[in-house]
Amino acid sequence: MEQVRNDFVALYGSEPEGVWAAPGRVNLIGEHTDYNDGFVMPFALPHTTVAAVSRRTDGRLRLHSADIEGGVVELDAAALEPGTDHDWTAYPAGVVWALREAGHPVTGADVHLASTVPSGAGLSSSAALEVVIALALNDLYELGIPGWKLARLCQRAENVYVGAPTGIMDQTASACCEAGHALFLDTRDLSQKQIPFDLAAEGMRLLVVDTRVKHAHSDGEYGKRRAGCEKGAALLGVDALRDVAHDELDAELERLGELGGDEEVRRLVRHVVTEDHRVERVVALLEAGRTREIGPVLTEGHASLRDDFRISCPELDTVVDAALAAGALGARMTGGGFGGSAIVLAEAADVETITKAVQEAFAAASFTAPRVFEAVPAPGARRLG
Ligand code: ADP
Numbered sequence: 001m002e003q004v005r006n007d008f009v010a011l012y013g014s015e016p017e018g019v020w021a022a023p024g025r026v027n028l029i030g031e032h033t034d035y036n037d038g039f040v041m042p043f044a045l046p047h048t049t050v051a052a053v054s055r056r057t058d059g060r061l062r063l064h065s066a067d068i069e070g071g072v073v074e075l076d077a078a079a080l081e082p083g084t085d086h087d088w089t090a091y092p093a094g095v096v097w098a099l100r101e102a103g104h105p106v107t108g109a110d111v112h113l114a115s116t117v118p119s120g121a122g123l124s125s126s127a128a129l130e131v132v133i134a135l136a137l138n139d140l141y142e143l144g145i146p147g148w149k150l151a152r153l154c155q156r157a158e159n160v161y162v163g164a165p166t167g168i169m170d171q172t173a174s175a176c177c178e179a180g181h182a183l184f185l186d187t188r189d190l191s192q193k194q195i196p197f198d199l200a201a202e203g204m205r206l207l208v209v210d211t212r213v214k215h216a217h218s219d220g221e222y223g224k225r226r227a228g229c230e231k232g233a234a235l236l237g238v239d240a241l242r243d244v245a246h247d248e249l250d251a252e253l254e255r256l257g258e259l260g261g262d263e264e265v266r267r268l269v270r271h272v273v274t275e276d277h278r279v280e281r282v283v284a285l286l287e288a289g290r291t292r293e294i295g296p297v298l299t300e301g302h303a304s305l306r307d308d309f310r311i312s313c314p315e316l317d318t319v320v321d322a323a324l325a326a327g328a329l330g331a332r333m334t335g336g337g338f339g340g341s342a343i344v345l346a347e348a349a350d351v352e353t354i355t356k357a358v359q360e361a362f363a364a365a366s367f368t369a370p371r372v373f374e375a376v377p378a379p380g381a382r383r384l385g
């Protein structure tokens with residue numbers, strides 16, 4: 001935090017009014033359910049984006065990131081237009097745009113930020129960036145917007161201003177997660193429940209393995225899956241796939257076939273419906289203190305993403321296969337797919353063996369060495385000083 005504050009002073013010539021942090025996240029279970037009105041269960045990472053911010057009254061928005069080459073970017077807060085910024089500044093500018101669009105009197109800001117959230121690794125550096133700006137402006141301009149609503153505005157910034165069609169999970173996780181908990185979120189009504197998730201106390205660990213393969217979130221594959229899900233819901237006559245009952249899934253898939261749904265649509269529907277059910281199973285297991293038993297549910301989730309949703313890749317499959325072969329309790333890809341990160345649930349005593357097994361499997365396949373770190377559920381966005 002001191003570094004960010006000092007760098008702000010060096011850039012803008014005065015102390016910032018405050019310093020805020022917002023975390024990246026990993027999703028424990030509930031993948032590609034958030035745009036189907038379904039359930040997700042992310043938790044916050046200890047990795048954060050930290051921003052030092054001051055208000056301005058002259059309409060100028062000045063942005064600087066320690067993680068990007070180049071100087072301060074200066075924009076006019078009143079003249080922001082979706083689709084006009086094409087670099088990283090679109091994320092913070094989009095937040096200012098969304099706040100102003102919603103009628104909040106944000107009259108400019110000086111911003112300097114620095115992040116420890118790996119970018120483009122499926123750990124939501126974009127949401128951390130949006131949420132830290134939204135929280136800072138909410139505090140400084142005394143807007144009184146609750147966390148879940150800030151998340152909505154950040155999603156709007158990313159969807160409309162940046163042009164990336166993401167669901168509501170990432171921003172809500174960054175804004176609302178609590179330390180030691182996973183966030184059970186119903187993306188239909190945005191109701192939340194904090195589920196205790198303290199693996200260390202039970203002798204377990206959760207590893208994140210960043211495959212270093214860049215995912216491309218806003219590319220055609222994501223759009224195709226989304227469109228396929230919408231088609232499935234339309235054919236079945238429901239608002240969203242969330243409304244397809246898990247215990248009627250086989251009959252519903254048959255009906256979908258009769259209604260003209262092809263094999264691909266049926267696979268997409270099967271993933272979403274079984275994945276929603278897996279989230280509910282994980283919540284029930286955690287609430288019953290049967291934490292180890294979530295392992296196989298996570299692994300089932302991976303198989304569903306690989307075989308039904310078809311968004312895995314050789315690197316993600318290698319993490320999962322190598323970790324399970326080395327004794328992991330469960331493993332799955334996490335995030336949008338086609339790269340990014342996987343998570344591995346393991347007994348604390350097995351962490352070293354599993355890490356080595358994954359690294360060796362990557363070396364044997366001539367993949368770039370993965371980045372492996374332990375994830376402890378950390379707090380959501382907050383003011384640091
Ligand atoms: P993810 O959210 O999975 O990390 P995205 O592609 O959604 O990947 O977001 C990554 C983008 O967010 C980066 O390309 C960059 O534009 C922006 N970004 C994230 N962190 C920072 C940062 N610290 N400084 C500047 N831009 C950032």
Ligand code: MG
Binds near residue numbers: 125126127
């Ligand atoms: Mg993102």
